[in-house]
Amino acid sequence: MTSSSAQPSSSHSYPPEPWDLHGHAYVAAWLVPVADLPAPHSPATKAITLFGRGIVGTAFFVYEEPSPLTYDEIMSTVLVRDGWRIRVSITHIWVNSEASRDGGRDLWAIPKQLADFDVTPHVSYSAHGIGSLVLRRVRRLPRMLPAGFRIAQDQGGHLLVSPVTGRMRFGTASGRWTFDADGQLGFLHGRKPLLTLAASPFRLLFGRR
Numbered sequence: 001m002t003s004s005s006a007q008p009s010s011s012h013s014y015p016p017e018p019w020d021l022h023g024h025a026y027v028a029a030w031l032v033p034v035a036d037l038p039a040p041h042s043p044a045t046k047a048i049t050l051f052g053r054g055i056v057g058t059a060f061f062v063y064e065e066p067s068p069l070t071y072d073e074i075m076s077t078v079l080v081r082d083g084w085r086i087r088v089s090i091t092h093i094w095v096n097s098e099a100s101r102d103g104g105r106d107l108w109a110i111p112k113q114l115a116d117f118d119v120t121p122h123v124s125y126s127a128h129g130i131g132s133l134v135l136r137r138v139r140r141l142p143r144m145l146p147a148g149f150r151i152a153q154d155q156g157g158h159l160l161v162s163p164v165t166g167r168m169r170f171g172t173a174s175g176r177w178t179f180d181a182d183g184q185l186g187f188l189h190g191r192k193p194l195l196t197l198a199a200s201p202f203r204l205l206f207g208r209r
Helices: 098-108
Strands: 002-004 019-033 053-064 071-082 085-095 112-114 117-120 124-127 131-140 145-155 158-179 195-206
Touching: 019 131, 019 158, 053 124, 071 117, 071 124, 085 098, 098 112, 098 158, 131 195, 145 195
Parallel strands: 085 112, 085 145
Antiparallel strands: 002 117, 019 053, 019 195, 053 071, 071 085, 117 124, 124 131, 131 158, 145 158, 158 195
């Protein structure tokens, strides 16, 4: 089991884009009533809805060697459209790395905040005061498959679209997601996801070359 906390640092340096990221993740999809749906990060995009519900994604990511930065992360996203192009809008996100926080904000307008994490890989994940995941079963495909998407964020009133490409070994997972009712992801408190997917391992190139 690893326990990690955001620690003060005298340096706020971070690597230039793209970041060549390695690690594993668990991702859940949720249908959330429009009344409870977080607004997309950029007003230039619109949430994709289905019968009065929006599509929210939550994920725990663990970035491992040989990533340029190693850290833990929890995020919540909304599926949006930019015209007719499907994008991912990152509305809430926490990490335990100041360099990741600063780089995410500066390079891609991702609103990263700091949090403390407790992680037992492939068993349990917790971001203090935010949410947790306890896994019961994971089934993985035998090989890595291509993966890619684009995130759409607001940068000073302008839409910034950034590519994410790479390969993942996908799988399905079952487990218990919980969210602090008084936290920023409280709109998911008491809800059940449609499904939970594993991406273990992955290699993602985040940002432009």
